[in-house]
Amino acid sequence: MKYTVQLGDTIAKVAYKFKVRPFDLLLFNPHIYSDQSYLSPGQDIHIPQITMEQSLNDNDVQLKTEFGQADLEKKIPDFKKQGIRVEIIGYSVMNKPLYALAIGSGKKEIFYSAGWHANEWHTSKFITQYIEELALYQQQGFSWHGYDIEKILREVTLYVVPLVNPDGVDLVLQGIYDEHPYSKEVLNINKGMTRFEHWSSNIRGVDLNHQWPAGWEIEAKESPQQPWSRHYSGKAPLTEPEAKAVYQFTKQHSFAYVFAFHSQGQVIYWGYRGMEPSESKGMVERLSLVSSYTPVHTADSDGGYKDWFIQETGRPGFTIEVGVGTNPLPIHAYGEIWSNNCLLALEGLVL
Template identity: 45%
Template sequence: MNSQIVRTDVPYDYQTMVSDLEALKSAYPIIQSNIIGISVLGKEIYTLSIGIGQRQVYYNGCHHANEWITAPLLMQFAESYAQAYQTGTTILGWDIRYLFNHTTIWLTPMVNPDGVDLVIHGIDTSNPFYEQVLRWNNYSTNFSNWKANIRGVDLNHQYNAHWYEQKSRGPVGPGPANYSGSAPESEPESRAVADFTRYHNPNLIIAYHSQGRVIYWGYRGLEPPESQAIATYFSTLSGYTPIRYAGTDAGYKDWFIQDWRRPGFTIEVGMGINPLPTSQLPQIYRENLGTMLHGASLT
């Protein structure tokens, strides 16, 4: 399906996402939204929900600022899913009305809105972190390598899964990438995702990142037996390479596997240098559509 509401040909900043979300909710009342937290700079972190089923799956994107292409990926999925439900059509053979009744899909397209806007728009003197951010970025105004939130904390190194070990391997202070912060969930964005997960207790999660076209599916041998078969099928659907271990700790997928012992995946979409160009989005969407549907269809 070609997106009719979600913009897929522009740098996808926070305001674009909010505007698209309001338009989607107006066009498709089955899409609901919740605010699960507030970013450092006061931006509301939105999570969409579609479905009424007992089974719960949770997909998120943009833990890393320069990986913002994962936000329109999830937003376009919401639009396709809602349109198929409304028209009574299938997607890739999946019966969307059946899935709607059996599974609740939760989507957080933009975990890190402050960081995304920094990468896309840069920074000006009105930002309370102006001087620190410039210093952390070696006084460059090019933020294309920035993964962190506005406080220079890498949100995907923020979860309580061997956090101290990950912190010991990374930078000692804030910067564009890899600083784990002062404590697990020290940042409001990662804490919002963790609190949401604890409350909703999902059966399966996918954290979308870019790039590499790989699927990480294990963590320290704690993943359940079914994870490998799911990852293998995700690979068949997407063409991505399944890899058991990423070799890092304190990521969202790591923490979910460790504490829930349920299937959790980090999927790296696209190929190239972040931020990936929007010209890759149609292919990324085609590659991941079946994966998102299959994740929702499992019982």
């Protein structure tokens, strides 16, 4: 049987759709070299008639596949049913909507963001699954790991931007293909290489966490001077639509504190040039206790979102580096990320 690859497909997802193993797909499609090969939308692949329906269930597969913009968008109708509010806060360079989710009705506003860097899709998957679980516990009135979710969400409103950099994350998951509107620019920046595991920038080669007006000049001087797969700060702060959208969203709210999720390192950065308020230290110690991640005062860098937030508001900001290994972390890294960060994100609601 023949199948035409759709936008958002990966080997693991196609295998799941037809209840076959990735291994079987490779066997019947000799032109696909490995289970990490990119699939291009429009490409035809052969689906073998081997079924393993009995051995797969949705939960298993959800834990075992990647996460990009197509996956997020599939969930939107469910979000609404689950009582998660959805808002579009801007559009990426490739005109993909940037979504903000919200849950809770409390006065205290908290903000979690993820998917800043292209090769850090685990953070987006984590935070999306987390808010869905939160909604479930809220509806059912159960406590989750001892946290009374219904009560907490009457005191707190949690805002989540799960995927700040959809163009970049999709590039790492899918590569470029003929109809990709930025294929020429991306290949140029990538010196002709067609693999993108190392890519962390947005689609124009600007690092969205180097774009913030907090020591931007210092960071820009020490970073690549032109569009690059990582660390290029751009021509000025906040030139990129993704960074601008998060900037405006932050300005419109009065967040008590913010968490920005990245990978990797299993550490929590909590300071910026001594501008962080005194309560940050006690807060990071609590987050460390529940996650086993190590507090680190600063990354000795400037121009990041949490740096700007601390400088701008004088309130606490944290960068959480989930997982350990080389980005993109392997799919199986998700288990540790889920279990340690669930508790961290729960404790984050009551700091």
